[in-house]
Each structure stands twice: as structure tokens, then as C-alpha cells.
Amino acid sequence: MRRITKSSRLTSTPRGDRCADWPVEVDPIYGCEIWRGKRSTDGYPELWVGGRNRRAYYIAWERARGPVPQGKELDHTCRRTLCVAVAHLEVVSRSENERRKQWARTSKRAICAAGHDLWLHGRRTPQAGIVCLICSGLK
Ligand SMILES: [Zn+2]
Numbered sequence: 001m002r003r004i005t006k007s008s009r010l011t012s013t014p015r016g017d018r019c020a021d022w023p024v025e026v027d028p029i030y031g032c033e034i035w036r037g038k039r040s041t042d043g044y045p046e047l048w049v050g051g052r053n054r055r056a057y058y059i060a061w062e063r064a065r066g067p068v069p070q071g072k073e074l075d076h077t078c079r080r081t082l083c084v085a086v087a088h089l090e091v092v093s094r095s096e097n098e099r100r101k102q103w104a105r106t107s108k109r110a111i112c113a114a115g116h117d118l119w120l121h122g123r124r125t126p127q128a129g130i131v132c133l134i135c136s137g138l139k
């Protein structure tokens with residue numbers, strides 16, 4: 001009954017939970033929750049859940065916000081692929097073109113997903129993303 005044990009352990013909230021099942025390190029400048037666990041071969045944070053490897057930020061999102069709609073995927077506003085902070089994730093269209101547009105928009109956007117003014121509350125990441133300091137719990 002290994003699967004049941006694993007999924008029941010995953011019911012705890014990810015944020016700030018630095019146990020072995022959720023190994024993250026919080027970046028105090030940007031509020032990123034940098035994954036310190038296993039990585040996939042292409043460099044994404046990886047977690048073994050329900051009998052398969054999944055990107056850890058999807059697990060974080062699903063636990064906080066519910067399933068990502070069909071045909072959509074998660075994108076990092078901070079543009080740090082190892083970040084699993086729900087406040088730094090957005091649901092975007094799976095199409096590569098739209099995703100590129102989204103990235104371009106991310107670097108110039110004026111408000112965060114929660115409506116905060118990013119000119120006042122945003123902080124640019126070294127990866128040319130932007131994070132909302134209010135949503136990241138830094139303001
Ligand atoms: Zn981040």
C-alpha cells in the first residue's frame with residue numbers, strides 16, 4: 001500500500017514545509033520556493049506521486065488551487081524552473097506560440113494575477129521574470 005502512504009503524506013500544505021517529501025528552500029529576495037529534491041533530466045523539479053514522476057510545481061498548484069484545466073499548463077512568472085511557489089505560477093495555454101506571448105507579457109505586465117500593481121509591488125528576477133512581493137508574502 002505504498003501509494004496510499006505517499007498520497008496521504010501529500011495532503012499537508014507545501015508552503016514552508018521543508019520535510020523530506022517537500023524539499024524546498026525559500027529565496028528571501030524573490031519569494032521563490034526553490035526545489036532541492038530530485039530533478040528530471042531536463043532540469044525540472046520532480047516528485048514521485050501516484051506511481052509516476054510529476055513536476056513538483058504541478059503538485060503544489062493542485063494542492064492549493066485544484067487541477068490545471070485540460071489543454072492548459074503552468075508557467076512561472078519568476079521564470080525559474082525550479083521554483084514551486086504557487087504565487088509564481090500561472091495557468092497558460094499549452095500552445096507554444098501563446099506561451100511565448102505569455103512570456104513576453106510576463107516581463108512587461110502591469111498587474112499580478114491577484115490585481116496588485118507590479119510597478120509598485122513587483123520585483124524582476126535575474127531570469128527576466130517578475131514576482132509580486134505581496135503575493136510572495138514579502139510585503
Ligand atoms: Zn518563483
Ligand SMILES: [Zn+2]
Pocket residue numbers: 112113114115116132133134135136
Ligand atoms: Zn500580487
